[in-house]
Amino acid sequence: MPDTINVEIPAALRPQVNDQEAVAVEGATVGDLLNTMKADYPEFGAKLFNDAGELNRFVNIYVNDEDIRFLDNLDTAVTSADQVAVVPAIAGG
Amino acid sequence: MPGLDRYHRQMLLPGFGEEGQKKLLGSSALIVGCGALGTVIANMLARAGVGHLIIVDRDFIEMTNLQRQVLFDESDVANAIPKAQAAKNKIAGINSDVTVTAVVEDVNHTNMEKLALGGYSQGQWAGKPVDVIVDGVDNFETRYLANDCAVKHGVPYVYGGAVGTVGASYAVLPHTEKGDAAWEAGEASGATPCLRCIFEQAPPPGLNPTCDTAGVIGPAVSIVSNYQVAETLKILTGNLDRVSPTMLNLDLWGNTFRQFKVAKAYDVGDCRCCKHREFEFLDGKFGSSTTTLCGRNAVQITNKEAAGGKLDFTEIGQRLEAHGTVKVNKFMLRADITDNGEPYELTLFTDGRAIVKGTKHANVAKGVYAKYVGA
Numbered sequence: 232m233p234d235t236i237n238v239e240i241p242a243a244l245r246p247q248v249n250d251q252e253a254v255a256v257e258g259a260t261v262g263d264l265l266n267t268m269k270a271d272y273p274e275f276g277a278k279l280f281n282d283a284g285e286l287n288r289f290v291n292i293y294v295n296d297e298d299i300r301f302l303d304n305l306d307t308a309v310t311s312a313d314q315v316a317v318v319p320a321i322a323g324g
Numbered sequence: 325m326p327g328l329d330r331y332h333r334q335m336l337l338p339g340f341g342e343e344g345q346k347k348l349l350g351s352s353a354l355i356v357g358c359g360a361l362g363t364v365i366a367n368m369l370a371r372a373g374v375g376h377l378i379i380v381d382r383d384f385i386e387m388t389n390l391q392r393q394v395l396f397d398e399s400d401v402a403n404a405i406p407k408a409q410a411a412k413n414k415i416a417g418i419n420s421d422v423t424v425t426a427v428v429e430d431v432n433h434t435n436m437e438k439l440a441l442g443g444y445s446q447g448q449w450a451g452k453p454v455d456v457i458v459d460g461v462d463n464f465e466t467r468y469l470a471n472d473c474a475v476k477h478g479v480p481y482v483y484g485g486a487v488g489t490v491g492a493s494y495a496v497l498p499h500t501e502k503g504d505a506a507w508e509a510g511e512a513s514g515a516t517p518c519l520r521c522i523f524e525q526a527p528p529p530g531l532n533p534t535c536d537t538a539g540v541i542g543p544a545v546s547i548v549s550n551y552q553v554a555e556t557l558k559i560l561t562g563n564l565d566r567v568s569p570t571m572l573n574l575d576l577w578g579n580t581f582r583q584f585k586v587a588k589a590y591d592v593g594d595c596r597c598c599k600h601r602e603f604e605f606l607d608g609k610f611g612s613s614t615t616t617l618c619g620r621n622a623v624q625i626t627n628k629e630a631a632g633g634k635l636d637f638t639e640i641g642q643r644l645e646a647h648g649t650v651k652v653n654k655f656m657l658r659a660d661i662t663d664n665g666e667p668y669e670l671t672l673f674t675d676g677r678a679i680v681k682g683t684k685h686a687n688v689a690k691g692v693y694a695k696y697v698g699a
Contacts, residue, residue, distance in 0.1 A: 242490050242575065243532045246639070252578060278531065288524035289531075293584050296570075301588040318573060318584065320523040322698060323487030323535045324361040324462045324545070 233259045234311040238268065240275075241319050247275035261292055262305030264315065279317070290319045326421040331373050344561035345373060349421060351560045352376040354440055354454040356431055356470050358407040359383070360540065361484050362460025363395040364549035365556070369458075370415040370422045372557060376449045377415070380427040380439055381407040381460075382687040386664040392542040423449060430687045431466050433608040436473045456559050457481045458552055462535065463694045464526035465611045471519040472603040474498050478505050480559045480567075483519050484552040488538050489577035491548035494522070495555040495567050499590065499598045507564045514564055517589035518598040522571065527698075528635065528676075536695035537643040544576055614686035617679070623689035627676035635674060644670075644696060661696055668692050 237253040248254050248268070256271075258264040265286075269276030281287050292299045293316045299307045309315060328335065331345045353374050355362050358381035366379055385393070385400045385407055393407075400410040408426040415424050425445050429435060438444060442452040457470050457479055467483060474481035478500035484493040497507040499515040507514040551572055558566045570583035589595075596602045604610045615624045637657045641650045648660040657672045668682035670692060678697065680689035 239580075242488050242538075242578075289527040291522070291584075293582075296582055297585050298589065301585075301592050316582070319532065320464060320527055321485035321487060321490060321492040321573075322462065322464050322467075322527060322532045323540060324357060324359060324460055324485055 233257045233263065234309070236264060236309055236311055236313065236315055238264055239314070239316040241317055243319055244275060244278055244317065247278060248272045259308060260303075260305065261294065261299055261307045261309055261315065264309065265292070265305065290317060292316070293318055334372060339563045339566070340561055344563075347561050348373050348557070349375045351456070352378065352442070352445070352449055352452055352454045353556065353560070354378045354457045355380070355460055356439075356457060356466060357381055357460035357462060358395075358411050359389065359460060359462060360392045360535070360542075360545035361486065361549040361552070362407075363393045363411060364546055365458050365460055365484075365553055366411050366415065366424075367395050367418070368550065368553040369556065370419045370424075372553075373419065373421055374556075374560060375421070376423045376425070376445065376452075378425045378427065378439060378444060378454065379408045379411050380429060380431055381411075382428065382430040383407050383691055384664070385410060392540065392545055394546075423447070425449070430690055431461070431469065433469060433606050433611065436469050436606060437477070440473050440477060440479060453477060454479060456556055458556055459483045459485075460549070463698065464523075465605070467519060468526065468597075468605040469611065471496065472597055472606040475500075475518050475598045475601070476603050476606060480507075481519070482552045482555050482559070484548045486545040486548045487533055487535050487540055489541055489544050490573070490575045491544045492571060492573045493548050493551045493555070494519070494571040494586065495552075495559065497559075497564065497567060501601065506562070507567075514567075515590070516567075516569060517586055517593070518595060520597040521589035521593050521595045521599075522586050524593075524595070531636070532698050533643070534695055534698040537646070537698070541576070544574075547574065547576070548572075612690070614689060616684050616686065620681065621684055622679050622681040623683060623686055625678045625680065625689060625693055635672060635676060637672070637674075640672065640697060647696065659696070661692065663692055663695065670696065672697065 239253050256264045256267050358379050385396045395411050395414045406428040408428050412424040412426040475498040481496040496518050497516045569587045571586050573582045612625050612627045637652045641652045644650050644659040650659045659670045661668050671679045680692050
């Protein structure tokens with residue numbers, strides 16, 4: 232039974248997940264979490280992934296404040312002890 | 325050299341001292357954009373005694389700016405003073421040690437390097453490249469332009485962004501062509517990834533809320549911009565080993581302060597900008613261009629970059645409804661917007677092209693687009 236993990240959602244993408252600040256998802260890897268979220272919230276998935284199914288390059292995923300690109304990308308293993316955050320580029324000023 | 329007494333309190337800091345203060349007074353900083361972030365940055369850098377500030381902004385001051393843009397007041401709105409000039413006027417009364425070059429222009433690939441290399445500066449500062457570029461802009465296109473320029477010319481660049489209750493900041497000590505910058509000396513280079521190493525692409529227009537559609541509170545921009553000021557002071561006083569290697573992300577409503585570790589982004593990534601030294605934004609390959617549409621009192625904005633996704637008309641439409649009538653079909657979105665008392669008709673097409681009717685001026689059109697659609 233995989234752990235349930237709270238994935239932090241940035242303010243810009245909360246309308247796509249019914250205005251939740253974090254979404255509880257089951258999964259053993261970051262890819263599991265995001266794929267489940269993509270299925271549960273298709274509009275969120277459309278913002279996160281491009282047509283080829285890759286993560287858009289204006290969004291980073293951090294596990295315990297480390298970018299998953301420097302870990303094992305979508306294969307990065309996670310447990311309920313880990314902090315997972317979706318972080319887009321912030322434009323205003 | 326002016327007297328240093330007024331800087332006594334900051335000179336008390338370890339690693340600062342009289343030497344650090346003299347470095348500040350001999351330094352030049354380019355502040356790109358003088359809105360919420362830029363006014364705080366200009367204000368604090370002027371008070372700290374940075375000898376020369378180049379302040380560039382294309383816009384005028386509106387009443388709705390005063391809630392957070394700390395250098396401006398009601399008389400600036402009444403007198404229709406451009407932001408860069410109003411900032412210069414205020415700073416003249418704050419610190420007469422500081423020279424301000426005010427530039428009322430849109431920043432784009434034709435003038436970015438001229439700004440950074442001292443092409444607008446006068447007197448002793450003429451032709452002197454800036455020592456740091458500080459980001460006070462409201463769109464990603466200009467940020468990547470500043471980032472390109474910083475990497476190309478080996479100038480530190482301090483990113484900041486804020487909207488709503490969230491913000492982010494990060495200082496780039498760029499990898500240079502020859503590897504001989506002050507921060508690259510020593511066994512382990514202190515160069516840090518550039519902004520494109522971290523976010524390779526800009527969010528597509530309309531994905532992110534803007535301050536004009538989603539709102540913003542003063543503290544979000546104040547905290548981010550003062551963090552940028554702290555990083556800038558470290559850079560200008562030569563305290564390079566103190567520059568944070570992390571990217572700050574904060575949410576004042578969510579009560580989160582994070583320091584994301586980004587140091588590996590240069591090694592792991594394959595950055596067009598700082599690894600391959602291809603300056604796509606400076607070269608004008610990416611970004612938008614504008615065309616004044618003859619006899620129509622309108623400006624067309626074309627995005628050369630196919631940003632990371634198509635425009636979401638439904639979402640943009642919902643946001644713009646608060647500002648005026650919106651019509652949407654599958655080809656275009658049209659909105660009537662009143663900005664600073666002036667009516668505009670904004671038409672967006674699915675390919676990211678936009679027509680702003682109600683002005684012949686590219687600056688005004690780009691301003692309306694950045695505020696209500698975002699980039």
